[in-house]
Amino acid sequence: MSGPILQVENLRTYFHTADGLVRAVDGVSFNLGRGETLGIVGESGCGKSITCLSILRLVDPPGRIEPDSTIRLGDRELTRLSEAAMREVRGNAISMIFQEPMTSLNPVWTIGGQIAEAVRLHRGVGRAEGRERAAEMLGLVGLANPQRRLDDYPHELSGGMRQRAMIAMALACDPDVLLADEPTTALDVTIQAEILDLLCELQERLGMAMIFVSHDLGVVAQIADRVIVMYAGQVLEEGATEGIFSRPRHPYTEGLLRSTPKLTAKLPRLATIAGSVPSPKRWPAGCRFHPRCPHAWDRCREDVPPLLAVDQPSRCWLEEEPQRRTRRGEAGG
Amino acid sequence: MSVPPLVEVSDLVKHFPIRKGVLGRTQGHVRAVDGVSLDIRRGETVALVGESGCGKSTTARLILRLLEPTAGRVIFDGQDTLALDRTGLMRFRRRAQIIFQDPFGSLNPRMTVGAVLREALHVHGIARGEAAARCVAELLDAVGLHADDAGRYPHEFSGGQRQRVGIARALAVEPEFIVADEPVSALDVSVQAQVLNLLADLQQRFRLTYLFITHDLSVVRHLADRVAVMYLGRLVELGDSDSVFGDPLHPYTRALLSAVPVLESEGRGQRIVLSGDVGHAASAPPGCPFHPRCPHPEKDETCRAVVPVLEERGGGAQAACHRI
Amino acid sequence: MSASGGNGSRKRLSAAALLPGLPQLLRGQRRAGLSLVALALSMLAVLVFGFDRVLATFTVGRIDYWVAFLTLLAGLAAAWWLGVSWGRGSSEDSAAGASQWAIAWREFEKNRPAMLGLYLMVALYLVTLLAPYLTSYEPSVIVDDIMRVRHLAPSQDHLMGTDKYGRDVYTRILYGARISLSIGFIAVGISIALGTLVGAVSGYFGGVVDAVLMRFVDTLISFPRLVLLITVIALFQPSILVVVVVLGLTLWPSTARIVRGEVLSLREREFIEAARALGLGSPRIILRHIIPNVLGPVIVAATLGLGNIILIEAGLSFLGLSAPPPTPSWGNIITDGREYLVEAWWVSTFPGLAIVFTVVSFNLIGDGLRDALDPRLRV
Known part of the structure; x- marks a missing residue:
């Protein structure tokens, strides 16, 4: 009840490729409280998905979690567990749902078989019991007629139903933590709304903690209690959802919010962030956002800002020198 | 109002046969587009909105005659595009262009950006040699790239830059009409805004007419003059942007609007959650295509049996629904 | 600036004239240098040790001799021409404008067995083309005794x-x-x-x-x-x-x-x-x-x-x-x-x-x- 269920500290996941070092995740720290939903937002290549995979230690070589990174689940240090012990964690204490439900379900197995397998593996129950649990889970995620659905193959389900089946599989072993990596990105808007509702409802009912990764600010705003904004492998800003979206501190968060098209207001032009996301092979020196930042000055080009301020930490020198904020930033490019 | 529209689409139909077995016998039809009528006026932006599989991309390809329709007509500037001969079709291709969704798939990886653009210029005899090089530089400049980029290959660009190259290719033949098929769906949010602004700028500069295809309603809010909403091969609502966004008529449009995740907690109404999945065009239900998911409290036998037609509902809005 | 550049290129020219591959070796491009040296030396060896057979080209007049002769000329010309021009553009700017073929070649170059195969193949074809100069016997003539x-x-x-x-x-x-x-x-x-x-x-x-x-x-x-x-x-x-x-x-x-x-x-x-x-x-x-x-x-x-x-x-x-x-x-x-x-x-x-x-x-x-x-x- 007290204390976070998952603590990630100074997580660094580097890819040692032939073309050089790729610092995909570079010193990410956060806590996840029990029953909390933490949203991770960021654009492509910012390291949000690799962060998730690192927590499950599913990063393939040449990717590696660097020493000194800590990932604590309860009182267990995941980075030091053996591979066998880690297998016990995956799908059991922590499970994950992916973006593309078609490719993350095995097409040659029935839905029921796949869910039952996970249950039997982690719970050591028999065939019939596994099947029963699978049917229960399919009912829980809102599939009509779950007993019949058990024997369906993934291709017989529609996209939304497949994502529900994925969720059923992930939740079958009552995980403490659910990692959801862009779970609604491949879905239509109306289906996305259903899945988001489902996730919220299930979380309330089952009391698990959830990390919800998305590039879509609107989705995160809807589902998360707390949000971290990632850019270039680092956390740029962290805070309660309400604060992040109504009072963003970091210029990047601000820019993202302003460049997101809105349904309500008809604007002649959208605000933009100049330039494009840098390549993970060559992060800019100093503050990694400085080449695109409207406020950047010398200090930003040279010194790496830490996460400053307490209640809504922001990795920006403006926290120390707020008078440097320029008009250009206000105008939004 | 006496000016005729640039594009007149009437009763456009496209059925794809479903073939099965060794002999490839036709087992039925996917009614991808099932009677779409739409006028696009000069200089305006019409957004064609719908979820996956609703037939919006097929409609776009039919209008550009990249696919042959099963029935219906497309009149472009007074000419029936289906009646065009070879030279007529080439002239049409110069006036109507397309921008694609996937910035990775829409450029030939073996050709430099310059070669891609020169090819477009060459095929239509617009410019050769020195003049072509100058044109390429101008085009790259127009879409916010550098003239030196002509020598680079697509894989050396970021997604947003590639999308700019795709736009430059469409602009190369100096078209009047551009179909933009989900041009920003594959891009990062911060880059999305750049490309949307670029499209708006180019429209002003070259007096372009856009058909903007998207599944994301928020993207077209500030861009579209009119919005057409599609569901399972049919238009269910068509109207001015303000009326569609401000006062949506069709239950589907309402559900779609309410499902868009928004940043502001205020200003959003009750979310209408639809039950069931988007139907498939191969097994579209009889009657109103939307009736199995329709949350309207008064839906009845008529909805299940009779296909509603797109009718004028006042205020420049049209909707296809029995219950309005 | 221009003086030193001219000086450098003249030096490179003379080094290349002495032995193709030398400037590349001096610049530290080992592979390019060694292959050029090998090409030039082997062509020269054929010319020197098979000189009478090369001369015989003009008297025998058989087509395979002419093919061998042209190969020899082309080999020598290629060695010296490449010796001057190869790698003159610095290898640093190769990142911009690299076609997929160029990237594939960079990838291929790193593959040692494949490069060995490539060298063997080039040697094999050279030998085949130069066959008449590499032996003093005839393949199909049966002597009396x-x-x-x-x-x-x-x-x-x-x-x-x-x-x-x-x-x-x-x-x-x-x-x-x-x-x-x-x-x-x-x-x-x-x-x-x-x-x-x-x-x-x-x-x-x-x-x-x-x-x-x-x-x-x-x-x-x-x-x-x-x-x-x-x-x-x-x-x-x-x-x-x-x-x-x-x-x-x-x-x-x-x-x-x-x-x-x-x-x-x-x-x-x-x-x-x-x-x-x-x-x-x-x-x-x-x-x-x-x-x-x-x-x-x-x-x-x-x-x-x-x-x-x-x-x-x-x-x-x-x-x-x-x-x-x-x-x-x-x-x-x-x-x-x-x-x-x-x-x-x-x-x-x-x-x-x-x-x-x-x-x-x-x-x-x-x-x-x-x-x-x-x-x-x-x-």
Whole structure:
């Protein structure tokens, strides 16, 4: 009840490729409280998905979690567990749902078989019991007629139903933590709304903690209690959802919010962030956002800002020198 | 109002046969587009909105005659595009262009950006040699790239830059009409805004007419003059942007609007959650295509049996629904 | 600035004139330097040690001598020209404007076995072209006094010994290489040209065209190739031409299948649709947009096919179905030595080794190309 269920500290996941070092995740720290939903937002290549995979230690070589990174689940240090012990964690204490439900379900197995397998593996129950649990889970995620659905193959389900089946599989072993990596990105808007509702409802009912990764600010705003904004492998800003979206501190968060098209207001032009996301092979020196930042000055080009301020930490020198904020930033490019 | 529209689409139909077995016998039809009528006026932006599989991309390809329709007509500037001969079709291709969704798939990886653009210029005899090089530089400049980029290959660009190259290719033949098929769906949010602004700028500069295809309603809010909403091969609502966004008529449009995740907690109404999945065009239900998911409290036998037609509902809005 | 630049380039010119590859070596480009040095030195060695044979070109006037002469000239010219121009643009700016071929080459260069295969192949073809300058014997001339020169063991005079007619085995292998290698090249050329065209047309147009072409391909593939070869060759006189044509015509269906598969997935890509929207005609789309994008797998298949064809040809010669004697080919040299494997092991062993080295080097190159051209390895 007290204390976070998952603590990630100074997580660094580097890819040692032939073309050089790729610092995909570079010193990410956060806590996840029990029953909390933490949203991770960021654009492509910012390291949000690799962060998730690192927590499950599913990063393939040449990717590696660097020493000194800590990932604590309860009182267990995941980075030091053996591979066998880690297998016990995956799908059991922590499970994950992916973006593309078609490719993350095995097409040659029935839905029921796949869910039952996970249950039997982690719970050591028999065939019939596994099947029963699978049917229960399919009912829980809102599939009509779950007993019949058990024997369906993934291709017989529609996209939304497949994502529900994925969720059923992930939740079958009552995980403490659910990692959801862009779970609604491949879905239509109306289906996305259903899945988001489902996730919220299930979380309330089952009391698990959830990390919800998305590039879509609107989705995160809807589902998360707390949000971290990632850019270039680092956390740029962290805070309660309400604060992040109504009072963003970091210029990047601000820019993202302003460049997101809105349904309500008809604007002649959208605000933009100049330039494009840098390549993970060559992060800019100093503050990694400085080449695109409207406020950047010398200090930003040279010194790496830490996460400053307490209640809504922001990795920006403006926290120390707020008078440097320029008009250009206000105008939004 | 006496000016005729640039594009007149009437009763456009496209059925794809479903073939099965060794002999490839036709087992039925996917009614991808099932009677779409739409006028696009000069200089305006019409957004064609719908979820996956609703037939919006097929409609776009039919209008550009990249696919042959099963029935219906497309009149472009007074000419029936289906009646065009070879030279007529080439002239049409110069006036109507397309921008694609996937910035990775829409450029030939073996050709430099310059070669891609020169090819477009060459095929239509617009410019050769020195003049072509100058044109390429101008085009790259127009879409916010550098003239030196002509020598680079697509894989050396970021997604947003590639999308700019795709736009430059469409602009190369100096078209009047551009179909933009989900041009920003594959891009990062911060880059999305750049490309949307670029499209708006180019429209002003070259007096372009856009058909903007998207599944994301928020993207077209500030861009579209009119919005057409599609569901399972049919238009269910068509109207001015303000009326569609401000006062949506069709239950589907309402559900779609309410499902868009928004940043502001205020200003959003009750979310209408639809039950069931988007139907498939191969097994579209009889009657109103939307009736199995329709949350309207008064839906009845008529909805299940009779296909509603797109009718004028006042205020420049049209909707296809029995219950309005 | 300009003075020092001019000075530097003059120095490089003189170093290159002295020995191609020297400036590259001095600049630390070891691979380029060493290959240039090797090329230049080997060409010079041929010129010096085979000088009388080079001169004989003008008196004998046979076409293979002229080919050898041109090869020698071209080799020397290439060594010195490359010595001056190679790597003059600095290697640093290679990141910008690098085509996918250039990237594939960079990938290939890193692959040591594949580069070894490439060097072996280049050496093999040079040797084949220069054959008349590399030996003082004739491949097919039988001297009168057979008994005296018959089955001589390898020695200074006969590097790889002599066969039952007293012919120099080394010379016969040199000349035999021409047949083995050229058969491979021409047959693969035919099969690639036909296969790519048929595959691209079939995949691009689809429908009836595709169905008809692919059923035809299926029919051809389902024939046992060796039986087909033996039948066709039995109908005509066994000759190199028949073997080449038959091999070429039986190999293309597999290429066509590879290409068709690639084209099917390529056709769905948006750049093909963009080309159609621009009003490009089908021939232009196939030639400009489709074929360059399927060349990767085709090249890999071709390289691996080369090794395969050399093996098939050797098998056919062994059965007496290829080049008729006394024309040497690796297969029939092995046949010649078969009966005397115990007394004169060298007759069959050396052509056998030649086949092994050739096939292995082609397979190394093929594997290297497959890795280098694999789009999945690239981000």
